[in-house]
């Protein structure tokens with residue numbers, strides 16, 4: 140699920156991360172942080188997501204770019220865990236995003252050839 144771009148940099152997409160998290164949620168909590176966190180229940184998962192959000196906000200205001208990147212990765216991971224805990228699929232979120240894009244008409248503009 141890790142891919143490499145043209146410059147050889149390894150990447151994991153958010154979509155792939157949600158798949159990894161969904162898979163690890165079924166693992167033994169003694170070997171998987173994901174399974175251990177999910178076993179604590181949605182309240183703990185939600186609290187963790189809130190903490191990571193605050194950490195990213197603080198880094199954005201006063202931290203170096205590397206810290207913002209690291210805190211964003213933490214936030215995205217914990218968001219993936221929260222979605223798994225609430226059995227929300229990324230496809231459902233993407234459909235909501237598409238509906239919003241449709242409301243602004245930007246989807247039509249993006250696909251229309253330039254004048």
Ligand SMILES: N=c1c2ncn([C@@H]3O[C@H](COP(=O)(O)OP(=O)(O)OP(=O)(O)O)[C@@H](O)[C@H]3O)c2ncn1[C@@H]1O[C@H](COP(=O)(O)O)[C@@H](O)[C@H]1O
Nearest residue numbers: 159160163164166170171172173174176187212213216217
């Ligand atoms: N992306 C992540 C990821 N980001 C952060 N973390 C963990 O999130 C935890 C939270 O960081 P904290 O500094 O708050 O740590 P902590 O105080 O020990 O955590 P708590 O006791 O408060 O829960 C750390 O233990 C990190 O290891 C992650 N754990 C897992 N993943 C991904 O999930 C996959 C599966 O992981 P396992 O479930 O552990 O197999 C991995 O291959 C990764 O791709």
